[in-house]
Amino acid sequence: MTVFTSAVHDFSEAVRSRLSSLEQQAADGAFDAAIDLMTTAIRNGGVVYAFGTGHSEAFAMEIAGRAGGLIPTKKVALRDLAIVGSLPIAELKGANLERNPDVADELFAIAQVGPHDVVVIASNSGVNGSIVGFALAAKRNGNPVIAVTSLDHTMQVQPKHPSGQRLRDVADVTIDNLAPYGDAAITIGADVPVGAVSSITAAYIAQILTLGVSERFVSGGDTAPLYLSANIPGGDEHNVALEEQYGISRFA
Template sequence: MFGAFDEQVRTRLSALQSVAQSGGLDEAIDLMVDSIGDNGVLQAFGTGHSQAFAMEIAGRAGGLIPTHAIALRDTVLKGERPAGDLVGGLLERDSDIADELWELHDFQPQDVFLIASNSGVNGSIVGIALRAKEEGHKVIAVTSLEHTRAVTPKHPSGKRLSEIADVVIDNLAPFGDATVSVGAVSAGAVSSITAAYIAQLLTLATATRIQATGETPPLYLSANIPGGDEHNDALKAHYGERIGSMA
């Protein structure tokens, strides 16, 4: 059982590394480097378990400082929705929530959106991608091509995330996400693992590209090491509320 799951994960991570080594992520990296160079912020969004991707992109040790995570809970914390609206998965599927979320944040023209969704069809995900494109932003999608091609879009546009984005990165998760049969059902979901790996590959490559120009990459230090807060706060001050201030 454990060996079977290990094989499923290792095979996919190895394949993603090969994609990166062969230049398959270069278009996304180019967009990220250009955005940061233009004083932009990398805007990360995911719902459900794909929130983990946004957390890997934005606000973590070893991550890029000009990053910001958009979350459905912003409609409660920054907006006027009651906390009860966050119960269940209704907001994730709400096609109208994108406009509500959009008005809660200070997006700049040079910002690039990184949107993760295993299925790539829920209303909020497609809605944010469409709004970003309408506003002239570049969009990078991380999704399961196998899964998204097998399901029906839920947004009124009839579009999938993969059909909107400028760059699409396949997270290599299978239809249904789970990889190991347990009798008549399956377990061992992999999309969170592969998406996190993709986030780190993109971060590392972007930082390396910036360093190659002679600049010091704007990376977070762990707040749990001496001098971490001071280092981070000095760089964060340049972006202010554009990268958020809440835990």
């Protein structure tokens, strides 16, 4: 067996074991509190806001505006600060922005989170200033916060927000993405960490939450408000009709 083939096998096992654990947690009701918050928000005319920085932005894209996903959703991104906010585009470069707690309040104001909305935030480290600041802004506004983070990692690093809090400290519900400290799940050779898993487990968690909310709607005798692929016949018409019903625009 080549080193490469061995590494692929080891990484696959690391991913499979985590997905199996998340599946069992879902069966045991570990996601129910988050699913209930999201379902309640939508039933009350609210929206699920999804936010993540860096690679965790992929989680927000899994939640909001994709085929098979919930229609009453909106994605928040740091680039919104430059697109519709006061931040110069040049400030989007590098990692400093996601670590900066001072941008959170403006970003929250730009997002226009309403009183019935719920905020879902993904951050593997769970300590960056913009992430914690956005969560605190949501709490001040009276919105419940769901966190998706690595408990292994977040408890081994220092918070970067002046409050000294981590995302998990602010959130109403915290979901562990099961990524290890540093995210890399295996090593090649003696000491080369490789094979990040947080994007994979976070995407799986996003789908578990979407499935759970959909089941709540169906079990209540309602139609789950889900996007069809725009690349199938009738997809656009279906999506536009439900977007208008929920007051959502994929491009807002």
